[in-house]
Amino acid sequence: MFSKDYSRKSILDQNFILSLLALQLAGCGCSKEKEKTYSSPTPVSVSTKLPWYIKNYYSEPTDNPTTNEGIQLGEMLFNEKALSADNTISCAVCHDPKKAFSDGLVVSKGINGILAPRNAPGLLNVGLQRKLFWDGRDTSLEQQSLHPIQNPNEMNLSIADAVRKLEKTPTYPDLFGRAFGSQQITGDRIAKAIAQYERSLMSFNTKYDRFLMDQYTPTAEEKLGMELFFTHPDPFAGLSGLRGGNCGDCHLQQTLTGKPNGFESFHNTGLLETGGTEIGLQKVTGQASDFGRFKTPSLRNIALTAPYMHNGKFATLEDVLDHYNSEDLFGKPNVDILIQKGTNQKFGQSLMLTASEKKAIVAFLHMLTDSTYIP
Numbered sequence: 481m482f483s484k485d486y487s488r489k490s491i492l493d494q495n496f497i498l499s500l501l502a503l504q505l506a507g508c509g510c511s512k513e514k515e516k517t518y519s520s521p522t523p524v525s526v527s528t529k530l531p532w533y534i535k536n537y538y539s540e541p542t543d544n545p546t547t548n549e550g551i552q553l554g555e556m557l558f559n560e561k562a563l564s565a566d567n568t569i570s571c572a573v574c575h576d577p578k579k580a581f582s583d584g585l586v587v588s589k590g591i592n593g594i595l596a597p598r599n600a601p602g603l604l605n606v607g608l609q610r611k612l613f614w615d616g617r618d619t620s621l622e623q624q625s626l627h628p629i630q631n632p633n634e635m636n637l638s639i640a641d642a643v644r645k646l647e648k649t650p651t652y653p654d655l656f657g658r659a660f661g662s663q664q665i666t667g668d669r670i671a672k673a674i675a676q677y678e679r680s681l682m683s684f685n686t687k688y689d690r691f692l693m694d695q696y697t698p699t700a701e702e703k704l705g706m707e708l709f710f711t712h713p714d715p716f717a718g719l720s721g722l723r724g725g726n727c728g729d730c731h732l733q734q735t736l737t738g739k740p741n742g743f744e745s746f747h748n749t750g751l752l753e754t755g756g757t758e759i760g761l762q763k764v765t766g767q768a769s770d771f772g773r774f775k776t777p778s779l780r781n782i783a784l785t786a787p788y789m790h791n792g793k794f795a796t797l798e799d800v801l802d803h804y805n806s807e808d809l810f811g812k813p814n815v816d817i818l819i820q821k822g823t824n825q826k827f828g829q830s831l832m833l834t835a836s837e838k839k840a841i842v843a844f845l846h847m848l849t850d851s852t853y854i855p
């Protein structure tokens with residue numbers, strides 16, 4: 481069960497007590513150890529481990545190259561409940577590795593049970609993204625990672641307090657030394673280590689990848705689902721029309737997410753009524769035309785990250801398919817044109833996929849699960 485030690489408990493809880501004991505035994509806490517010297521950390525090339533069709537999407541900042549020691553420290557910090565005010569919440573509480581780093585809740589629960597306004601996205605392959613959060617308000621993992629720690633509704637700890645708590649442990653100063661060359665702990669280094677760990681969470685061992693590399697033959701249902709997924713329907717094409725689910729219009733090719741840069745791949749999929757406080761991308765750009773637009777999430781490992789959508793509205797993939805197939809979306813002015821006008825029937829008033837077509841698309845979505853990531 482502890483093969484990768486995903487369930488690592490706060491090492492602070494145990495080690496803090498040990499270090500207090502050690503100080504008492506030493507008689508005083510003033511015998512400060514001499515600063516150790518550290519050799520350079522071992523670089524890790526994340527991009528060389530990616531399939532050829534993904535490599536180009538990956539980049540890392542020049543001032544934070546990924547290293548083994550950085551990833552190790554980042555993983556500890558990601559699981560560290562001491563980074564919350566009451567030692568109960570770590571990143572992993574809301575981004576659980578067993579659920580492809582999501583949390584299985586409609587909306588996340590932070591410190592003191594406070595509910596987040598949105599559903600926690602999974603974090604596998606998050607290193608490929610240039611726009612973070614459902615509304616794209618952040619652009620780098622380094623920038624992002626300190627926000628939940630300080631957010632009063634999530635972990636509620638100032639960075640100064642986070643640094644102080646980690647400094648008091650017997651383990652962390654050494655781990656920072658190994659990762660960054662000196663034992664100094666700073667907010668910047670916490671952010672960098674967490675970001676390195678997140679960039680290491682790459683997942684491309686799925687049936688779909690094996691298919692792309694000619695190593696897997698899909699079943700008839702998976703094949704139909706894949707074709708429907710990537711086809712934009714046209715009932716007027718040829719004699720019997722071209723059937724499709726138009727999913728691939730937005731969840732693109734191999735990444736199965738939108739374009740990484742800009743807001744072009746943010747869409748309104750008809751989940752919101754006007755007048756509420758949730759406005760999506762409009763909050764970031766200030767433009768009324770961006771009402772209800774959200775980032776197109778990757779569908780990789782989607783079978784592991786229910787419930788679905790920014791508001792966790794749908795419990796199952798079947799519910800999601802019923803949504804895209806529903807008449808409510810047709811002709812609705814705010815809804816994306818690709819959805820508003822996509823239909824499989826001449827003059828149809830909805831997407832009009834059949835039950836077996838929806839089932840086939842769901843079978844394709846199950847091809848996107850990376851079994852190596854289920855501990």
Ligand code: HEC
Pocket residue numbers: 558569570571572573574575588589590591596598599600601602603606609611612613614615621624625626628629633634635674
């Ligand atoms: C209380 C639950 C909670 C905690 C704790 C939490 N997150 Fe999140 N995380 C969320 C939610 C909810 C979102 C989506 C918020 C939004 O889009 O407005 C999110 C979004 C993200 C994203 C953006 C992903 C994407 O696809 O855009 C990253 C990266 C992330 N979190 C990393 C972290 C890290 C690192 C920590 C710890 C330092 C952390 N989270 C702690 C709930 C949480």
Ligand code: HEC
Pocket residue numbers: 601709725726727728729730731745746747748749751773774775776777778779782785787788789790791797800801804816818819841
């Ligand atoms: C116009 C672009 C567009 C089309 C077409 C589209 N999607 Fe989406 N999809 C999105 C966006 C944007 C979201 C996030 C919406 C939100 O949460 O507000 C999303 C969310 C999802 C989710 C939930 C993801 C998660 O992490 O919660 C699934 C599953 C999904 N889409 C599957 C499909 C399938 C299957 C089809 C085809 C039948 C499809 N999509 C067609 C843009 C699109």
